[in-house]
Amino acid sequence: MRTIPDVSTVAIAVADGILHFELALAYELFGTVPPVPVEDWYELAICGAGTVRADGRFLLEPDCGLDRLVLADTVIVPGWADVDTDPPAELVEAVRAAHEAGARVASLCTGAFVLAAAGLLEGRRATTHWAHTEVLAARFPGVEVDPDVLYVDNGSVLTSAGKAAAMDLCLHLVRRDHGSVIANALARRLVVQPHRPGGQAQFVATPMPEQHDHPLGELLAWAAGRLDQPLTVEDLARRANMSSRHLGRHFRSMTGTTPLQWLLTQRIHRAQELLETTDDSVEVIAEATGMGTGATLRRHFNRTVGVPPDAYRRTFHRRRADGTAGSPG
CATH class of the missing domain: 1.10.10.60 (Homeodomain-like)
Structure with missing residues (x-):
C-alpha cells in the first residue's frame, strides 16, 4: 500500500545524463515559496542514486534515493541528454514503480524517452522536443507521437515538448492542482505567459535541402x-x-x-x-x-x-x- 504524505510531494528523478535546464525549471516552479498563500503547496525532493552529473558538468547531491519515488504524488523526469543511448535501468525501474504505486509521472523534453522505456507511453499519445519526435516514434512504435503540441496530458502520464515547453507543462500541473489564479500568479512572477497559444509546430524551422x-x-x-x-x-x-x-x-x-x-x-x-x-x-x-x-x-x-x-x-x-x-x- 502506498503511503500518502501529509502534503503534496513532487519528486524530481535524476541520474547521470539529465539536462540541467529542465531540472532547474522544475525546481524553480515546485521548490520555491508560492507567489500567494496556498494550502498544501508542494514539498519538493530530488531523488537519485548517489551524486549525479547533469549535462556532463554540474554535480548534484540528491535529497534521497530513487526508491523514494514511490512515496511521491508527482514524479518529474527532466530531459535526457543522449537519446541514442538507453537511460539507466535503475532510473527506468524507479519511474515505473512510482507510476504503479499511484504517482502522476511527467516528463520534460526528452525525458519522454525514460517514460517510454518504462512502458508508460505504450498506447498513449505523447510528445517530446520536435527534433527527436521521429526517433521516439521509431524506437517505440506503440507510442502515438504528436510532434506539434507543447504538452500532452493523459491524466497520470504527461509529456512536454522541448525546453521552454517544460514550463508550459509545469504551469499546467499547478493549474490542475491549485487553479488558474495561482498558476497565473506564478507565471507573472516568472515573467512568462500563463498559457501559450498553439503548439511547437510554430517553432520548427524546416530548411530547404541544398x-x-x-x-x-x-x-x-x-x-x-x-x-x-x-x-x-x-x-x-x-x-x-x-x-x-x-x-x-x-x-x-x-x-x-x-x-x-x-x-x-x-x-x-x-x-x-x-x-x-x-x-x-x-x-x-x-x-x-x-x-x-x-x-x-x-x-x-x-x-x-x-x-x-x-x-x-x-x-x-x-x-x-x-x-x-x-x-x-
Whole structure:
C-alpha cells in the first residue's frame, strides 16, 4: 500500500545524463515559496542514486534515493541528454514503480524517452522536443507521437515538448492542482505567459535541402524561387523533364510527401519569414507566397502552424534596435 504524505510531494528523478535546464525549471516552479498563500503547496525532493552529473558538468547531491519515488504524488523526469543511448535501468525501474504505486509521472523534453522505456507511453499519445519526435516514434512504435503540441496530458502520464515547453507543462500541473489564479500568479512572477497559444509546430524551422545533398535539389530551389506564382505539378514535372506520375513517385521517395504538399509547406515557411521580418499585411503576404487571398493564407497557416498569422507575428516579429521593423536582407 502506498503511503500518502501529509502534503503534496513532487519528486524530481535524476541520474547521470539529465539536462540541467529542465531540472532547474522544475525546481524553480515546485521548490520555491508560492507567489500567494496556498494550502498544501508542494514539498519538493530530488531523488537519485548517489551524486549525479547533469549535462556532463554540474554535480548534484540528491535529497534521497530513487526508491523514494514511490512515496511521491508527482514524479518529474527532466530531459535526457543522449537519446541514442538507453537511460539507466535503475532510473527506468524507479519511474515505473512510482507510476504503479499511484504517482502522476511527467516528463520534460526528452525525458519522454525514460517514460517510454518504462512502458508508460505504450498506447498513449505523447510528445517530446520536435527534433527527436521521429526517433521516439521509431524506437517505440506503440507510442502515438504528436510532434506539434507543447504538452500532452493523459491524466497520470504527461509529456512536454522541448525546453521552454517544460514550463508550459509545469504551469499546467499547478493549474490542475491549485487553479488558474495561482498558476497565473506564478507565471507573472516568472515573467512568462500563463498559457501559450498553439503548439511547437510554430517553432520548427524546416530548411530547404541544398542542391548538393538532395537528388531534387535543383528542382526544389527553382520552385522555392517562384512561390509567388501558381505552380502546378505539371510545371514541376516539365521543369524536371519527367512525367507528372514519375515525378510524384520520385518526389514521395525523396521527400516523403507529394509535390503539392511540399509546395504548400514552403509557402507557409515563406509566410512565416515575412511575418517575422516585415510589416506587410496578411493580404500582401498571401500574394507574395502564392496563397492568393488573406483568407486562404489564414486557413492554411492556422491548420499547419497552430496559430493565426497575426498571433504568430506578435510572438516572432523581429525589430531593429531603433524600434522599426526589419526587412528581408
